Amino acid sequence: MKRPILLHPDPRLKKICDPVAQVTAEIGQLAEDMLATMYDAPGIGLAAPQVGALHRLLVMDCIKDPEKAPRPMVLINPAVTFSSDDTSVYDEGCLSIPEHYAEVTRPAMVRVEWTGLDGKRQEEEFDGLWATCVQHEIDHLNGKLFIDYLGPLKRQMITRKMQKLKREMARES
Numbered sequence: 001m002k003r004p005i006l007l008h009p010d011p012r013l014k015k016i017c018d019p020v021a022q023v024t025a026e027i028g029q030l031a032e033d034m035l036a037t038m039y040d041a042p043g044i045g046l047a048a049p050q051v052g053a054l055h056r057l058l059v060m061d062c063i064k065d066p067e068k069a070p071r072p073m074v075l076i077n078p079a080v081t082f083s084s085d086d087t088s089v090y091d092e093g094c095l096s097i098p099e100h101y102a103e104v105t106r107p108a109m110v111r112v113e114w115t116g117l118d119g120k121r122q123e124e125e126f127d128g129l130w131a132t133c134v135q136h137e138i139d140h141l142n143g144k145l146f147i148d149y150l151g152p153l154k155r156q157m158i159t160r161k162m163q164k165l166k167r168e169m170a171r172e173s
């Protein structure tokens with residue numbers, strides 16, 4: 001089942017999320033709903049706070065080629081265990097800040113450890129778009145948005161446009 005995606009500014013998008021103590025059926029349902037929400041948007045990632053669940057859980061699938069098999073991933077309590085010194089720049093977007101994009105510089109490669117839906121801890125290295133996406137999503141779990149990497153003027157301009165969009169959406173509903 002799809003869940004509504006919170007739009008910036010929203011206090012829940014600024015919160016540090018709580019670790020998942022146990023992989024319960026409720027957590028499994030949240031992950032399934034988040035994948036459905038992400039594919040429908042469409043997006044390549046989604047973090048639990050974006051659907052109002054303040055848990056350390058994210059989903060992603062950076063396979064953009066429709067000819068290739070999808071790779072839905074669910075990462076519970078993810079932690080970056082290594083970041084490369086070399087960086088990459090990507091014009092990032094966010095499903096909570098639609099129609100706004102900005103270049104963000106991040107480590108080009110990261111090693112991430114997480115718990116899977118099977119309750120087992122696992123580790124993998126990510127590069128390319130996967131590395132950008134997993135760092136963007138882990139930022140969400142720490143209440144950080146890609147606009148927090150921008151200068152104050154650009155960030156304020158985007159926030160004001162989003163406030164206007166939210167006012168217009170509220171009037172139309």
Ligand code: K1U
Pocket residue numbers: 042043044045046047064090091092093094095096132133136137140
């Ligand atoms: O976290 C989010 O808001 C999802 C976001 C993830 C992300 C995008 C770009 C760089 C880093 C992280 C998105 O998925 S925005 C939509 C998007 O990038 C996309 C949508 C359709 C096809 C391909 C990409």
Ligand code: ZN
Pocket residue numbers: 093094095096136140
């Ligand atoms: Zn985002």
